[in-house]
Amino acid sequence: MILSPARWRRPRTDWLRSIATALVALIAWEALARALAGTYLIAGPLEIASYLSDHAGLILRATGWTALAAAGGYVIGNLTAIALAAVAILIPGAARLISSLALIVFCLPLVATGPILRVLWGPGLGPQVTLAALAVYFTTFLPLQVGLRAAPPNWFDLVRSYGRGGWTALVEVRAMAALPYLIAGLQIAAPAAFLGALVGEFTGAERGMGVLTIRAMRSLDVAGTWSLATIAAAVSMLAHAGIGWLWRRLDDAPPPLILASLPDARTDRRWATRLNLILVVLVVIALWWLSMEFAGLNRFFAKRPDDIWAFLVTASGAADHRTTLFAALGQTLSLALPGYALGLALGLGLAIALLMLPALARAIMPLAVALRAIPIVITAPLVVVAMGRGATGTITITAVMTFFPTFIACYQGLKRTPAALIDLFESYAATRWERLTLVQFPAMLPAFFSAARMAVPAAILATTTAEWLATGHGIGGLMALTASTSDYGMLWSSVVLLALVAVAAYAAIERIERAVLRRYGAEQLVR
Amino acid sequence: MKRNALTRRGFLATGAGGVLATSLGLHPALAAGTVNLQLSWLHSVQFGGSYIAKSKGYWSDQGLDVSLTPGGPNAPVEPPVVSGTALVGISAADYTAAAVAQGAPFKIIAVAMQKNPFAIASLPANPVREPKDLEGKKIGMALANTPVLKALCTLNDVNFDAIEVVPTQYDAAPLVAGQVDCLLCWATDLPVAMTMKGLDPVTMLMADFGYAVQSQTYIATEDSLANSRKELVELLRGEIRGWADYHKDTDAAAELTVKMFPDAGLDLETQKLQAKRQVPLMFSDVTDEHGFGWFTDESIAENIKTLALLDKPVTADLWDRSILEEIHAG
Numbered sequence: 001m002i003l004s005p006a007r008w009r010r011p012r013t014d015w016l017r018s019i020a021t022a023l024v025a026l027i028a029w030e031a032l033a034r035a036l037a038g039t040y041l042i043a044g045p046l047e048i049a050s051y052l053s054d055h056a057g058l059i060l061r062a063t064g065w066t067a068l069a070a071a072g073g074y075v076i077g078n079l080t081a082i083a084l085a086a087v088a089i090l091i092p093g094a095a096r097l098i099s100s101l102a103l104i105v106f107c108l109p110l111v112a113t114g115p116i117l118r119v120l121w122g123p124g125l126g127p128q129v130t131l132a133a134l135a136v137y138f139t140t141f142l143p144l145q146v147g148l149r150a151a152p153p154n155w156f157d158l159v160r161s162y163g164r165g166g167w168t169a170l171v172e173v174r175a176m177a178a179l180p181y182l183i184a185g186l187q188i189a190a191p192a193a194f195l196g197a198l199v200g201e202f203t204g205a206e207r208g209m210g211v212l213t214i215r216a217m218r219s220l221d222v223a224g225t226w227s228l229a230t231i232a233a234a235v236s237m238l239a240h241a242g243i244g245w246l247w248r249r250l251d252d253a254p255p256p257l258i259l260a261s262l263p264d265a266r267t268d269r270r271w272a273t274r275l276n277l278i279l280v281v282l283v284v285i286a287l288w289w290l291s292m293e294f295a296g297l298n299r300f301f302a303k304r305p306d307d308i309w310a311f312l313v314t315a316s317g318a319a320d321h322r323t324t325l326f327a328a329l330g331q332t333l334s335l336a337l338p339g340y341a342l343g344l345a346l347g348l349g350l351a352i353a354l355l356m357l358p359a360l361a362r363a364i365m366p367l368a369v370a371l372r373a374i375p376i377v378i379t380a381p382l383v384v385v386a387m388g389r390g391a392t393g394t395i396t397i398t399a400v401m402t403f404f405p406t407f408i409a410c411y412q413g414l415k416r417t418p419a420a421l422i423d424l425f426e427s428y429a430a431t432r433w434e435r436l437t438l439v440q441f442p443a444m445l446p447a448f449f450s451a452a453r454m455a456v457p458a459a460i461l462a463t464t465t466a467e468w469l470a471t472g473h474g475i476g477g478l479m480a481l482t483a484s485t486s487d488y489g490m491l492w493s494s495v496v497l498l499a500l501v502a503v504a505a506y507a508a509i510e511r512i513e514r515a516v517l518r519r520y521g522a523e524q525l526v527r
Numbered sequence: 528m529k530r531n532a533l534t535r536r537g538f539l540a541t542g543a544g545g546v547l548a549t550s551l552g553l554h555p556a557l558a559a560g561t562v563n564l565q566l567s568w569l570h571s572v573q574f575g576g577s578y579i580a581k582s583k584g585y586w587s588d589q590g591l592d593v594s595l596t597p598g599g600p601n602a603p604v605e606p607p608v609v610s611g612t613a614l615v616g617i618s619a620a621d622y623t624a625a626a627v628a629q630g631a632p633f634k635i636i637a638v639a640m641q642k643n644p645f646a647i648a649s650l651p652a653n654p655v656r657e658p659k660d661l662e663g664k665k666i667g668m669a670l671a672n673t674p675v676l677k678a679l680c681t682l683n684d685v686n687f688d689a690i691e692v693v694p695t696q697y698d699a700a701p702l703v704a705g706q707v708d709c710l711l712c713w714a715t716d717l718p719v720a721m722t723m724k725g726l727d728p729v730t731m732l733m734a735d736f737g738y739a740v741q742s743q744t745y746i747a748t749e750d751s752l753a754n755s756r757k758e759l760v761e762l763l764r765g766e767i768r769g770w771a772d773y774h775k776d777t778d779a780a781a782e783l784t785v786k787m788f789p790d791a792g793l794d795l796e797t798q799k800l801q802a803k804r805q806v807p808l809m810f811s812d813v814t815d816e817h818g819f820g821w822f823t824d825e826s827i828a829e830n831i832k833t834l835a836l837l838d839k840p841v842t843a844d845l846w847d848r849s850i851l852e853e854i855h856a857g
Contacts, residue, residue: 039704040724061790114601119610123596204602207790211569214600215792219720220699224792300631301606472670472694481671483603486626 021363043226051223052231058212063231066208069125070197073132078189080133081140082182089148089174090166099145100280100503101287106138107457107502109464111479112495114203116302120295128200128208135196139405140185142454146446147181148174183247184412188405190239194232303492311489324478325493329501332463332474339395340459343402344452350403351410355440356432361411368407383470394466394473401462406451413447414440442520449513456505460498561592562758565613567743568598570788572798573715573805574617575780576639576819578787580769591761604746605631614751615762619643620741620830624839632749634847637763637820639743639770642734642808645675646714648702648721654729655709658683658736667695667707675738676711678836682737702728715808719801723794734808739829740837741822742808752847759850763820767854770819774810777802821851 026045033044043051052059084102088095110131117127151173159169201210209228216224285305292302299307312318312325350368354361383396417440425435467476475494482491566574577595580586586593596613598604604616605626615636618626623633647666649655655664658679668676673692680687695701695710699717702710703726710717714730721728745766747759773780781798813823827843834841 040700041704055792058790058792062792065790110601115603115606118602119606119612122612123594199601202599202601204597204599206570206597206788211599211790212792214569217696217698218716219794219797220703220717220724221720222700298606298610300609300626300629301603469696470694477670480669483601484622484625484671486603486605486622486629486631488629 017359018362025367040220040222043223047223048227048230051227055224055227059227059231062207062209062212062228063235065125066128066194066197066201066210067235069128069200069208070132070193072125072129073134073196074136074189074193076129077133077136077193078140078186081137081144081185084137084141085144085148085178086170088145089170095145096276097280097283099141101283102138102141103457103503103506104284104499106134107460107499108134109461109476109479109495109498110199110202111468111482112491114200116297117200118203119297119301123204123206125205127203128197128205131200131203132193132196135192136189138457139188139192139454140182142450143181143185143409144178146450147178149177150181151177179250180247180412180416183243183250184408187240187243187247188408190243191236194236194239198232300486301488303488307489308492308496312493321490321493325475325490325497328473328475328478328494329497332460332467332476333501335391335394335467335474336398336459336463339398339463340402340455342395343399343455343459344406346399347403347406347408347451348410348448350407351414351444352436352441354411355414355436368404394463394471397466397470398459398462402455402459405454405458406448409447409451409454410444413444416447417443445517445520446513449509449516452509452513453506456509457502460502464498561594562615562762563594563596563607563613564762565596565604565607565616566598567604567617567619570595570597570784570791571793572777572781572784572802573743575777575784575802576766576770576773578769578783579772579780580765582783582787583769583772585765585768586761589761589764591758591765593762593765605633608633608746608748611748611750614747614755614758616746618744618746620744620845621834621837621839623744623746624834624837624841624845627841627845628839633746633845634749634752635741635744635822635845636747636752636759636847636850637745637766638741638822638826639745639820640741640805640808641811641813641822641826642732643738643740643742644713644715644805644808645733645738645740645742646712646718647709647731647733648699648712648714648718648728649709649731650702651727651729653708655731656729657731658685660731661685661709662689664708665691665693665706666709666711667693667701668711669697670694672711674837675733678833679733679736679738681836682833715801715805719797719804722800723797737833739826739833741826741830745820752849756850756853760853763850764854767819770809773802774806774819777806818851818855822846822848 029042030044030046033042033047036042084098088098113131113134114127117130121127121130148170155173156169159173162168164172198208198210198213201208202214205211209232213225213228215221216228289304292304295302303311310318311321315321350364354364383393383400421439421443422435425439430438464474464476464479467474468480471477472480475498479491479494482488564577566577574595577593581593581595596607598617604613604618605622607613608616608618609626609631617639618633618635620635623635627633647655647661649664653664655661661680662685666676670692676690676692677687679685680690693701693707695707697712697717699710699712699721701707703721703724712718714732718728718730745763747755751759778799781795781802784798785793785795809819813821813826824843827846831841831843
């Protein structure tokens with residue numbers, strides 16, 4: 001079997017099936033809404049349609065403002081990601097430093113950054129755009145880093161034999177090889193940018209969907225809340241589908257080899273790793289300090305590294321502060337870890353299931369995107385109703401947030417198995433199962449691990465957001481408290497601790513990744 | 528002037544994203560001579576008096592240009608005031624006390640809500656009419672508000688451990704859906720929403736049971752009190768005139784609010800009801816005698832007592848009546 005553009009063409013029956021699935025889903029939704037009428041929890045499609053027609057102008061304007069901020073953030077965030085990835089490739093020594101910084105910045109919680117951004121930007125779209133950019137750059141940067149290395153070694157030999165250097169290799173070889181990965185990143189980024197812009201409006205915006213969402217939720221306006229969620233999901237799905245379409249237009253031929261992994265995979269030199277770690281810590285502290293000093297931010301809310309040191313180590317109440325903080329962290333991790341694991345398992349499982357049943361894929365894919373796109377503020381109470389207020393609710397929310405990027409990455413990874421290998425298996429009349437376990441699964445591993453790494457900050461953010469909005473427990477609850485108590489020492493200590501946890505978890509997964517790939521895909525560990 | 532310098536340094540700090548966003552013109556610069564009044568929440572009739580002052584020119588008459596900046600769930604009032612990006616912020620005595628304990632140089636210079644708006648909302652079938660009724664009930668609230676409930680219990684000899692606290696979002700749905708028996712909320716929002724939906728909630732105002740914490744307080748830094756007195760006086764003078772108009776005709780205030788903020792998703796009837804409901808919290812014999820915003824020494828003493836129960840010990844130094852006195856003298 002030869003992979004050809006024809007593979008992307010959809011037969012008519014698939015369209016019919018998609019429409020049928022959508023209809024069934026709509027009817028089930030309406031039935032559920034009617035069953036729960038009077039509880040002010042769910043609005044059905046009919047109620048939403050009538051709300052939207054009654055408030056068309058208002059919703060349209062709000063969507064426009066939020067989409068504008070999201071688009072700005074999307075462009076800025078993705079350009080930043082591309083620039084960072086290019087620098088990391090051209091200056092190999094800087095790759096580790098850039099990755100670490102990118103991860104740490106991505107882990108900054110909204111509770112800490114929101115007020116600072118509003119003070120820096122003043123009124124207007126500034127904070128929304130910035131938060132949208134912050135929400136997307138990391139999930140583009142990671143796959144790009146993989147993609148820029150995803151070219152056969154002989155291509156690089158060719159570049160070298162012509163006497164050209166790293167820049168030519170970047171432009172002529174790497175950029176082309178990275179394109180599918182870039183687009184995968186751009187696809188994940190689309191709903192994320194919209195969510196980032198929407199949540200950015202919580203920092204005190206004049207208008208937009210976030211503003212309307214808060215209003216609707218507080219006035220028992222279930223139709224309004226669900227209409228807004230529907231629009232948010234629809235916009236995200238459209239963006240997702242649009243980029244997917246672009247991909248199909250560009251991606252006629254399958255790449256000769258998928259592959260991937262880390263910049264400096266052969267680190268047996270322990271001292272180099274340690275030196276790198278020290279460098280990262282120093283640069284982070286310097287950047288933190290200098291940026292706050294430069295911006296002239298008041299120490300009352302913009303705590304510097306020495307304030308945190310005093311708060312946690314030298315101040316009189318430091319021991320109490322540490323006790324509070326670590327107790328909260330323990331609570332958070334006890335929910336984040338199972339949620340993360342569950343999300344990874346579901347993402348991987350669904351990707352495999354959909355590969356085996358391609359017809360189902362087209363029905364489920366939009367649902368998966370929608371799930372990710374509906375703001376967590378709206379889903380949280382529903383999840384709580386369904387799962388209870390205990391640990392299950394928070395774990396579910398974390399799993400949902402982890403699930404989406406994992407699913408997308410694994411699904412694309414599975415589909416990008418080298419065609420020659422598939423042909424070989426076909427010619428030996430291998431079963432679908434053999435093909436999956438012996439070829440496609442190993443070929444997907446780099447994508448899976450890249451998703452697993454990407455999901456670390458997502459899981460932490462999801463858990464702390466659920467704690468902030470729904471349960472009030474854990475480090476998310478602790479950070480939310482600072483809004484009423486002005487305890488910014490505790491807020492920034494939480495930020496530092498969460499960043500440390502994220503970096504440690506990320507490094508641990510890298511280790512597992514290397515061990516696994518050394519066994520199952522040694523050829524994917526080069527460069 | 529200060530704003531512009533701050534912004535320039537600001538985008539250096541926010542990096543490439545900031546540079547690009549600024550060059551795209553997404554950051555509207557404020558004109559010189561503008562002062563910011565940082566509101567504590569999204570635009571609504573909660574700040575109706577300020578909108579009247581703005582639209583009727585009670586500030587521009589005095590040569591002052593006031594910009595009203597909305598708040599939100601992730602927009603604490605204290606940072607912009609401490610940074611000087613807002614001259615005055617709308618806070619509450621307990622928030623201000625906490626900020627001062629953390630080193631912020633704030634003073635309360637006027638009080639919009641003499642009575643705290645915190646209330647326990649319940650449904651008539653299973654009502655909470657007095658604090659004693661709370662025992663044995665499930666209450667939905669943010670865990671962050673636990674000290675508030677504890678203070679109410681202490682003030683009224685109620686056994687706190689007999690109440691089951693259920694952490695919820697700020698939303699009336701858990702009460703309506705029967706997940707909880709009552710909610711800790713503001714008397715002017717969730718109960719208003721429930722009334723508009725045809726429910727008939729029972730509202731027990733905590734201020735009627737000894738919970739004395741001034742709310743919607745105007746805060747300014749010591750630096751502003753020393754160096755920007757003229758603007759502070761003009762700002763509050765406009766507020767007082769605006770809120771006096773509000774008191775006379777709350778429906779007009781609601782109409783103005785809805786008209787001024789067409790994108791805020793406000794419902795006129797809800798706004799009218801909310802505007803009426805907040806009158807008894809803001810106006811009393813004290814304000815009839817001294818004008819809107821005034822606070823007495825007795826009120827300060829009561830607040831000090833309740834704030835101590837909230838583990839936020841303060842002295843009378845937290846308050847500064849000199850701006851109000853200057854307005855009344857002139």
